[in-house]
Amino acid sequence: MVLDCFELWQRTLGSQSEDFKPQTEFLRQAFLNFRERTAQLIGEIGPLLPGLTVHDITHVDALWRVVNEIAGPEYPLNPAEAFVLGGSFLLHDAAHVLAAYEDGLEGIKQTIEWKDLVAHRFESNEPLPGSPEERSALFQVLRHLHAKQAHRLAKVCWTVPSDGANIYLLEHFELREYYGSLIGEIAASHHWEPLRVVETFTNRHLSPPSFLAPTKWSVDALKIAFLLRTADAAHIDGRRAPWFLFALRCPSGLSHEHWLFQAKMGQPVRTDRGELRLSSGSPFPEKDRQAWWLAYDTACLIDKEIRQAQMLLRDAGRPPFATVSVEHVATSQAFATNVLTSGWEPIDVGPKIGDVSKVIRSLGGTKLYGRRPELALRELIQNAADAVRARRALGELGQKEGEIEVALAQDGQVTWLHVTDTGIGMSRFVLTEVLLDFGNSLWDSEALRSELPGLAAQRFCAVGQFGIGFFSVFMLGKEVKVTTYPCSRGNDATSEQWLLEFGHGLYVRPSLRRPNSKERLSQFGTRISVAMDAATLERLLIATNESRVSIYDLFRDEDKDAIPWLSKKKTKLPDIREVILNICPTLDIDVIMRISQKKPVRILRANDWVKLKPEHLLCRVPRSGLTKLNPKTLLDLREDSGMLVGRVSYSGSLDEATITFGGIKSGSVQNLFGVLLGINNSDLVRSKSRPIASRDAWAKWASEWIDKFGGTEVDTLAALHLFCPERDLPLYRVEDKILTEAQLTKWLRAHNEVYVLEGFPYREDDDEVSVDSFRQYFKLNPEILVLPSPRDNFSKSLTFSKINYTARLEAVLQSVWGDGIDWDGADEVVGDVNGTEIYRLTIRYVRVVEDN
Known part of the structure; x- marks a missing residue:
């Protein structure tokens, strides 16, 4: 039998196991039956998804050998743990076939994942049956779903058409009931983030069931999970990409490169130094350089996976693996020692960013936005609004629920600005990986479908699109705190609060910790806090030119002495309320302002611009001050459908009407005043937009305005x-x-x-x-x-x-x-x-x- 040639199988479930032979034989036979049925199921993967490298039973069997190379021959593993590990081998990729899902393709098309992908990739246009687009969508959705579905497979039954009998992959009832859920969960975990694996399995020890008495074969779920994920990552060799099958299937694109590099690779082997050696039998010529680079990138990922597993297992008090890293991955030239090239040198000459923080400071701060701190505040309010709308779209808030609070609080010589929303919040992954990935927006990334399933299917349209807005916060100050409380999404999600803290801007790495009792949020959402000095606060407050009020009145009496620059003799500064309202005059979310310990004030109600008195609406748009505007000349701009798309008047002076997208200022139009709904920005600075009003709407508005207020002025x-x-x-x-x-x-x-x-x-x-x-x-x-x-x-x-x-x-x-x-x-x-x-x-x- 194939498995008998693997050392790990032999010493756990094979003929060489000596203790408790009846119990071992019971597990052995149950596993072989489990393997036989799963082999038939996963045999369907190749015909359905020909672009994938081999995922059949040969891949599953090979994992026994790869695990032995990684863990070592002395790694402690009892027969029950081997049974669970082998079961996770069998199930981890088994859901790549339609038969693994109720109702097959039609059932998959009813999933959130399918609807999200169609919305994200095909603009909600369902691909034609049998078309390349449908096959592409199926490939992507099965790749996305297979780990999640693996969790259920041990307990899924199939019905025999002739007599209605039920068949399970793991046939033995008691084994299925006792170990099936854990096998499925470990199989699913091979696609999780490592820290989630630790949080889920650190304390999961499954005692032996009564039918295995008198053994003491407890199952340590954590070490099983890391054995699966490291072995699966490291199984790259010619058996997964046979040359003849490569010729028959002729995969294209990235699949072609995957097949090509794996076809050349030998078996991974542990060296005497505890390194995993990856090597190729023949060199990669210059025409195959992209496949070589994919092999190198894959080797680096395997190295990272092994190192992370070692660290996390050690921290959890588990025995370490015998393999500690991958050999020769420090540089591309070193990797070419074992994975050869021919006719070209593997020098990494692609674009590099030597000083990432410098680039971010240049492109995400004053170099992009200028010395205009109100634009940084706009980015924070915009991100907050997107988070609230995302939570609404997922049905976790009503369409009129959710709010944004902007607060100023004095702390010695600095003023803290806090922008808090009751939106979707951020998982640890989004907070540390997506938010800090300069130029990568969650709303447009592949992570959206896994982090917020169902959101794309709702045709959610975020205002943010470039993935750089958060970094503008450092225009306001170097000390920044991001506190977030994510909504739990699905059965596998957690809802724990995190605080990401920047003490010195982008010059020093931030720290991640749990917020203390005073820092914790009372509701789901996110709070961005930044410490501003006096000069920055003053620049923020003079972002508008009219409605001067004394900033002196905004703070408590006991705070005033701590602010040496604050004096009634100082020039009058505008109210922060006007700055906020200029940023989001047509927002569909309530905005609350809080100054120091004063009672919070609701300064904007969702969509109140529609019925706001003209004179109050004009307080939300910047004015030149060169002409006196008449609020009575403000007219509704409506489509034939009755949809209100603006409230504007003609000025003829340097005044500007504010264009908004998603309630946030996105541009302006000279010679008008008022507000206009527009399209999203087309530029990074977020200043270029145009109104959405149709020509017919403009024609009706202009005719009405001329008849009422036009007079005889030719211009x-x-x-x-x-x-x-x-x-x-x-x-x-x-x-x-x-x-x-x-x-x-x-x-x-x-x-x-x-x-x-x-x-x-x-x-x-x-x-x-x-x-x-x-x-x-x-x-x-x-x-x-x-x-x-x-x-x-x-x-x-x-x-x-x-x-x-x-x-x-x-x-x-x-x-x-x-x-x-x-x-x-x-x-x-x-x-x-x-x-x-x-x-x-x-x-x-x-x-x-x-x-x-």
């Missing part, structure tokens, strides 16, 4: 004409009149010549008059026709095409004068200022009348 009408170009507005200046296009047509019938100036003239440098004189006394010549000339930036920021009034005039001229039109351009006198002639480039149109 205003010309700007708004952009939205409703079909309206005939008074835009053309002739003498002291302003004509509509219909009136201009009538006027042109009485003329055979017209001088046209584009845009009303303003003083230029070569005009021999002062600015004030020009502004007060300029008089337009009566024969000059002035066309409107709206600002380009207005049309560009709204992606509307600028109206070509010259082309419209020429169309009118042709309708009045016919085809006989001539034109030329020259500097002409267009007016005067107290007798001083003003010249500008004009176009002269002349009606050509043919002689009879």
